[in-house]
Amino acid sequence: MAARFELKKTRNEKFVFNLLAANGQVVLTSETYESKASALGGIESVRKNGPDDTRYGRLSAKDGSPYFTLKALNGQVIGQSQMYSGAKARDGGIESVQANAASAALDDQTL
Template sequence: MAAKFELKKSQNDKFVFNLVAPNGQVVLTSELYESRASALNGIESVRKNAPVGGRFGRLCAKNGSPYFTLKAANGQVIGQSQMYSGEKAREGGIESVQAHAPHAALDDQTAAN
């Protein structure tokens, strides 16, 4: 399976996307967007910013689980990862986003909702 952005509609009629790696794992989730057009702009921003290593924030949750964020050039967070078991796994997630986001296809599931 190739990497893809899955664009979905949430229960409250907002839009959200996930970057799904070739292994089927969700490696990045967006914020909620008010419109489909804004969500599509968010996907383009992830494609553009993912190759830039300095755009990734390496953080830890209150329970100590590592995760990362991806920021746009203006500093706004455009995606967040899941929680990882350790720092090495988090780095693997970042590498996956960097490798796959720029060329990931769009799977627009909003028409079905």
């Protein structure tokens, strides 16, 4: 299975997307968007900014778990990863987004 964006509607009628790696694991989750058009714009921003290593924040949660954020050119966070077991696993998640975001298909589950 190829990498893909899953676009979903939340319980309160807003929109969120996940970028799934080829193995089906979520590697990036978006913020919540008010409209579908804004969420689709977020997906395009991930496609545009995903390959650029300078757009990633390599962070640690309060418990020390590594994770990353992806930021747009204006500095706004587009998406955040899950928590990882170590920095090497986190960096693998970043590499997955870099390699797959630009060509990932859209699975629109809002229809």
